[in-house]
Amino acid sequence: MSTFQSWAQVRDAFLASTRVFLADLGHGLLAVGHNSLAVLGLAVLSAAFVVGGRADVRGTLEAQALDWLLQRQESRTTDAGDLFDQGDLSAVDRATAVDPSELSRQQAVVAQWLSRRYRVAPEPVARLVQESWSLGRRVGVDPTLILAIVAIESSFNPFAQSSVGAQGLMQVMTRVHDDKYEAFGGNHAAFDPLTNLRVGVQVLKDCIATAGSIEGGLRHYVGAANLTDDGGYAFKVMSEQGFMTQLLQGRSVPPTARLPVPPVATAQNGVTVDAAAPTSPTADVRVPAGKAAVKPAAPSKPAKPAKIAGHDAATKLALAQ
Template identity: 55%
Template sequence: MTASAKVAAGARSLGGTLAHGIVAMAHNSLALVGLLVAFCALTLFSRADLRNAGEDYLRTWLQARQESAIDAGDAAADSTGGTDTNIIAAVDRATATNPQQLPKNQAAVAYWLAKKYRVAPEPLAVLVSEAFQVGKETKLDPTLILAIMAVESSFNPFAQSSVGAQGLMQVMTKIHTDKYEHFGGHFAAFDPVTNLRVGVKVLQECIQRAGSLEGGLKYYVGAANLPDDGGYAAKVLAEHFRIKQVANGRSNPAEPPAKPSLSAKASVPATTMPAVQNKASEPAAPADGATATVALVDKSGAAVAQPAKTESTTVSMGS
């Protein structure tokens, strides 16, 4: 055998020996690891205190990693102006939708109201959709609900009157606080959809109490025990007439037919009629020194009469 052949044979023998040793070491290492895992498992199973300590350590470590990730996200938000999560939350909070996604008649109403009252059509689309849904639930014409919002607040969800009527439907929040409890409290009065639903509930109660729609509107505006409502019901019904035409497909609604005022007295000249302010809720002042009976009325229809001196009486009723 030549020298080169002997070297090759020795190298192969050495290689085989090393490989065999590595395999043996690997088998022994795996066996050792297995024995170690089994031992740890048996120890933890038998020692509840060690097991609990290990769980606490692992939980603390995971929480620390999570907090680090949140801090890193906040730092990125500060540098970029916000995170995707914040953006999604803001969109979810917005009371707006695409009017083109509504049924054709509702979309027409949304666009018409948006143009007339100079309000964006996207939030109006939500209100129109909600009015139709609530109207279906309560058996009220949705265009009537929209007409009341138009007359009361011109679709300003943050409107407030001098006597505390708030929101789209100008609900007396302090009087109807109980109706907002289901929605999380009285601050929900400034949520457009919540105010709409509470306002409709108040309107239902007013109509039921009065026995008619026009009478219910008189209760709603706070003129239940006044001679007339200053034209409030007529104004609401006129806007209802227009919106209903738009919902029925007419882009340029006609004006409603004029109706003579039932409260007007032909024998009394127009110049002598009492001035009506704040939607007929504030009675005219009598002559100096005279005593007036001032009607205290809220939108729930409750009314109390009390005598008051003209010079010390300043009463403004609900809307």
């Protein structure tokens, strides 16, 4: 036998052995896999019976599976490059704004005037005017009085906060009236314009009912019910309301119209009277009932938000200490 034939036989024997080894290995792996799958199936079936008998475990697993599927869906549809392109589909619904053309004629006149006077966008102001009219009808308060308080308190800044903690459009003392915010989800709702407006109107209504008059209610609202002087707060609010009343009567009031200086209380023969402030012929201002007829003083800066709103004098004194 030649050397070539010997190597050919060795090669054939090696190949035959390799084929037998691989066939046996394949059969072995198939058997192991089959048995493993059978065991796994039995385990899954047993787990399904156990979970199926416990509603709490089943609910937890379903919630986790749903969360996982939602996360996978979001990861496929959103990436860091298009976050700003997709936007928030509910943002428009959450915005405190309305087209001024949707308002009544009277509401639109007031909204446009307030927008120019306080240099704020007409759409959110229009929504506040609309809400003020709705709240005014429900609680029996003149909507222009509500808007005048907002103007004097915060100049239509929904994020305003005073040094003593009065917050939002109507500068309600959130710590004092936290119970009124519970229905809206908590104290942080004070910075939601509509929520603050609704709570503020509720406080205002209670103050007016307690005092028995609008002017007295304003003194209660600002926390000066038991004080001799409210710093001219009621006079300022009612003067601002007077501007809007003139607008509704068809009269022209420039957005730059200045609030008059509150009359100074002086004592004459033991009786306290209101002395007229320095006069100016530049504007015609309605004077609240019970006040001496006055004309506005020379132009001055718009009134700043009141320091305290929506609580009694005892609270004010306690906060000042």
